[in-house]
Amino acid sequence: MVIALGLVLAPQAALALDPPWGKxxxxxxxxxxxxxxxxxxxxGHFTLLVPQTPEHDGELYYGDGKTFTQVPxxxxxxxxxxxFFEPRFFNPKSNENFRGTDYRVVSFVKLSExxxxxxxxxxxxxxxQQPVAAEQAKELLRKATYxxxxxxxxxxALLRDDKGTYYLVERGIGADNKSFRIFTGQRGQVKPQKMLNVVTDSQGEIFSTQGGDLRLVVDREEPSFWVVKSKRQKLRAVPxxxxxxxxxxxxxxxxxxRLGTPCDDV
Structure with missing residues (x-):
């Protein structure tokens, strides 16, 4: 299954990568x-295909010619x-499970043979799109930042109650996988909640506000709950x-x- 990606901007000081070809x-x-x-x-938008080689895994970038952002x-x-993963654009004709990947939420950049x-x-x-000539492309790539x-x-995790209020849990990627963010609200109006992750184990997670007045219990086997003080609201899990x-x-x-993909400006 394709990993679903969320968004938070990295600090400006961290926004620097060496180009794929080093020095x-x-x-x-x-x-x-x-x-x-x-x-x-x-x-004014460019997509870079850095193909896989025996020494290089291959990479994809998108940008304005001055700055290029890495696209997973x-x-x-x-x-x-x-x-590349692109959940905002859905293609119902694509394979929903090709070797474990749902290609209905995958988009492509393709060059002719x-x-x-x-x-x-x-x-x-x-x-x-228009391929950029090799010499012009190299000049562009050398001047850009990455x-x-x-x-x-x-x-x-996505949950909802019987009144149509949604509860979205986001989890950090990679080294940040112990970080969580919580959003709640009606469709189109969800807002972030300042909640702490107080329990994470094989059975689920428990999130709570600092004073404990609000809690979100995400359970693997039993029903999940939104708790306001001592009042529990049963939640339905949405895949x-x-x-x-x-x-x-x-x-x-x-x-x-903006997710940093070539579909940002479509």
Whole structure:
């Protein structure tokens, strides 16, 4: 299953990455730069495909030509294709479980075999792109700066009560996987809650405000609860993987947010 990604911007001091080809001091570094392909949309946006090689896993970037943001790729980019998670754009015709990945929420950048044409697919939308000539591309890439993806959290649990109030739990990605964020509210109007994670174990999580007046109990086996003082409200679990477009497009947490993907400006 594709990991669902959430959003929080990294501190400005952390926004710096070495380019995929390093300082071009070694032959293998220069080969990475030579093999990188650039597609442009004609509106000042560029997508970089850094293909997989024996020495390099491959990477995908998107930006304005001055700054490029790393896009977490699904699989490994090749010379002609890169896939990326994009829950805002849904393609019902794609395979919902290909080797464990739901490709209905995966988008693509593709170059033709002769490298003369390029297309960006965001869900069911397909937009023409223009490959950038090799020498022009290298000049562009050498002058640019590079930064990590702004996505630092992912939807972890989604619950709702019988009045239509939603409870979204986000969990940090990677080294931040012990961090959580809680959002509650009606569809399109969810707001962050200042709650502490007081319990995390194999059976679930318990979150609480500082004084304990509000608690959210997320249970693996028993019903989950929203607790206001001593009053419990039973919650229904809503599968995250089956509701990603809803979470990203309708719930309200990500309204207007940029995920750093080539579909940001579609």
């Amino acid at each position: 071009e001091q070694k032959l293998k570094e220069r080969m990475v730069l030579e093999s990188t392909k650039v597609c442009a949309d004609g509106k 790729a699904v699989g490994y980019p090749s010379v002609t294709e890169a896939a 002769d490298l003369k044409t390029c297309t960006l697919s965001c869900g069911e939308k397909t937009l023409p 930064q990590p993806s702004p996505v630092k959290f992912q939807p972890y 995250v993987g089956e509701n990603l477009p809803f979470i990203y497009n309708e719930l309200g947490v990500y309204t207007g947010a």
